[in-house]
Amino acid sequence: MKVLLVDAFPMVRAALTSLVESRFGGAQVTGVGSVAEARTALAASLPELVLLDLHIDGGPAFLRDLHREHLLLKVVVISGHDDAAAARAALAAGAVGYVPERSDLETLVSALNLVMAGGIFVPPLKDEGKPSPAVAAAPPKPEALMPGLALTPRQRQVLPLLAAGQQNKEIARELHLSVDTVKDHVAAILRALGATSRVQAVAMLQKSAGH
Incomplete structure (x- = not known):
């Protein structure tokens, strides 16, 4: 599995790279620190998964561009916001997973497993008592x-x-x-x-x- 990790902080990139490569056999993670570097990496080789820190400069616009230019590319957003409104906005922009920064590592691993299997991952968030059509997947028959x-x-x-x-x-x-x-x-x-x-x-x- 080829993964593009977009995060401005080198220590975070190193930790996430180690986690993904150790928990997903054969995973190859390319870490970049800016949207410009991410675009260059995408032009060189299209990954199967993008991990995107939404706080990075230009992150929200980049997420929308990814969805428009690479419709089938799986994008999991990592965000400091843990409210459902932020998650709905990310999914509406094209993400298929939303992981708050406060989440533990097992939650991130579960999110990536579900997303790579074709699912959508959103953990319980602050207004979880309110139904969210943009977040909830329709149950199969x-x-x-x-x-x-x-x-x-x-x-x-x-x-x-x-x-x-x-x-x-x-x-x-x-x-x-x-x-x-x-x-x-x-x-x-x-x-x-x-x-x-x-x-x-x-x-x-x-x-x-x-x-």
Whole structure:
């Protein structure tokens, strides 16, 4: 996997490069410190993924340009803002992932796994109680998701919401269940899929739905 990392701070670039190359076998990270350098790198070789610090000078405009010029290029935004409005704006500009700077490293790894599997990643944010059409992916139809799985009727209701990347709180709210009950259903679905993580399960389900 070829990754272009755009961040103004050399220490941040070094840390993120080490993380990505150690957690994703065969990953090759090119780190640059400005939008101008990023454009030069893109002209030389198109990556599969761009990690973009939105605070970099010209970052928001560069994100829009990436979406217009390279429609299928996956861009994950790293931002100091942790509110849903900022995430919606980033996704509307063309990002497929949004990771606040306060996030731990495992959250970033989960985000990259989901994005590379074809999903959209947005963590719970400040106004997470408000629905966000720009952020939430539409759940696939239940009948499109591995019909041979041995699941209860309630687990069948949870399945498409899990596949759409919704968090346990969102699923609980939509199905009028407790978060603990949703956790139990998600665990059962993971066992039925033979998945070892939620990210892996979402990737498998989205693939089965043709995403």
